[in-house]
Amino acid sequence: MKVFVDEDKCCGAGSCVLSAPEVFDQRDDDGVVVLLDAEPAEHLHAAVREAVQVCPAAAITLA
Template sequence: MKVTVDQDKCVASGQCVVAAPEVFDQRDEDGIAVLLDAEPPAERADGVRHAAAVCPALAIGIQD
């Protein structure tokens, strides 16, 4: 699994951090999502998929 975040689309809702805190974080200055792990292990796949599904800006991309 390869994960991307389009920071230009991100609206800083933080839903990704709640869903998968090992993979996503937010910048302190503006709350925009940052990727901590672009290729997370299989055991984190469910959380990453949930994060992508709940992202209001559809800023998370997943490639299997």
């Protein structure tokens, strides 16, 4: 799994951090997403998929 985030689309709702705090964080200046782990281990995949599903701004994509 490869994770991509689009900072311009991000609205800083923090949904992804709630789903997968090991993979996503938020930038101190403005709350925009920070990708901590672009290739997360398999045990995190379900949480990352939930983060994609609940992201209100469609700012997270997987490959």
